[in-house]
Amino acid sequence: MAKNCNFIEKLRELGLRPTKQRVKICEALFNREKTFHFTINDLVKMISQEMNEKISLATVYNTVHAFEKKGYLKQISINSDKSYFDTNTSAHHHFYDEDTNELIDCNENDIDSINVKKNITGKKISSVEVLVRVASDNQTQKKFN
Amino acid sequence: MAKNCNFIEKLRELGLRPTKQRVKICEALFNREKTFHFTINDLVKMISQEMNEKISLATVYNTVHAFEKKGYLKQISINSDKSYFDTNTSAHHHFYDEDTNELIDCNENDIDSINVKKNITGKKISSVEVLVRVASDNQTQKKFN
DNA sequence: CAACAGTTTAGAATTATTATAATGTATATT
DNA sequence: AATATACATTATAATAATTCTAAACTGTTG
Known part of the structure; x- marks a missing residue:
């Protein structure tokens, strides 16, 4: 962590102007050891509270989507109510704790490779x-017809 | 297909009052040979256009969620922009065509069983x-740091 | 440093979903 | 069959997530 990467250079390489907002967002997202899962809302809150910076909501959306389009963030599908992003863009799977709404990365070894025929x-x-999906108690499924 | 199940009885068994709206929705969803994937919006449109019936949007939401809670519909996670439901509640996987936004069921044989370690x-x-996810052309992923 | 294209911003617009509160209706009881 | 009651439906308002807009701003290039 705190590699203090030259985000300005990185952004420029991507063809994105290194504005101060974008650099801040990079710091929030990529100055980390571990994979980071977040919603846009989480990110906005983090930036305003922990980093003490105010960045317009629209800008955060724009930037996150720009990063996603460039392949530096990945969108994760869970239950539709919230939209999660992941700084780990490599192919990997997830556990989703239905009790806590927490998202957990799978290591390569946690799930055998999928054979799509x-x-x-x-x-x-x-x-x-x-x-x-994991949860404390399990529900059974039924068939209607 | 027109099995013409007695939806009134079915609903009653579920502890749901068989109102005419609910019966209509059952007909729309369960009188089918094949698995059906839909969004709430699809369903409302179908009912008003094909069945020539007007059911309040709120009622459709309520009813679909009631069926989901009872285990007769399943919610599917794709990209957060839309919330799909599936009349096939058994454990099965999906293909998602990113070009057409179409959702396709996997047969049991299409994917080997998943081994979660x-x-x-x-x-x-x-x-x-x-x-x-399938698409006509493929994008590669990159790493930011 | 001037000019321009790309960015940010606040706020409006849009879309999906849920809540509300009045009205309607299925069902059990008489 | 009439009635009471709990459950449903409805239109509409409210909320939430996201996108749009148009004006102001700022990196970058020359």
């Missing part, structure tokens, strides 16, 4: 994601 | 879902 003509697989 | 103490696995 179906092929859709004209399409390439762009990702294979596994979401393992 | 990690164990979270005090938690049970409540589901394991795989989402295979």
Whole structure:
């Protein structure tokens, strides 16, 4: 952590102007040892509280989406109510704790590699994601018809 | 397909009053041969256009969520922008066509069973879902730091 | 340092969903 | 069958997440 990367250079390489807002957001997201999972709301709160900086909500959305488009952030699908992002953009899976709404990374060894046997003509697989939901108690499923 | 199940009885068994709106929604959802994927919006449109019935948006939300809570519908996580439901509540995986936003069921044979080796103490696995995204062209991922 | 294109911003607009409170209706009881 | 009551439906308002807009601002290039 605190690699103090030259975010200005990084941003420039991406073709994004290194504005002070973007650099701050980089510091918030990428100056970390561990993978970071967040919602836009988390991030805005973090920046304003921990970093004592006010960045417009729209700018945070723009920037996060710009980073996502460039492949430096990944969007994670959980239950639709919230939209999570992940600083770990490599192919990896997640545990989702339904009790605490916490998202946990899977290591490579936690899940055997997925073997997709179906092929859709004209399409390439762009990702294979596994979401393992865990909870204290389990519910059973029924069939209607 | 027109199994013409007795939805009134079914609803009653669930402890849900068989109102005409609920029966209509059952007809829209469960009178089908194949699994059906939909958003609330799709469903409302279908009911008003194809079935020529006007059911309040709030009622559709309430009813779909009631069915989900009872385990007769399943919510599927894709990209957060839309919330899909599935009439197939058994454990199964999905393909998601990023070009057309279409959701396709996986058969049992399309993906080998997932072996989850990690164990979270005090938690049970409540589901394991795989989402295979497909698209015409592929993007590569990069690392920021 | 001037000019320009790309950015930020506050606030409005949009979209999805949930809450509210009045009205309606299925069901059990008479 | 009429009635009471609890549960449902509805239109509308409220909330939340996200995107749009248009004006002001700022990196960058020359």
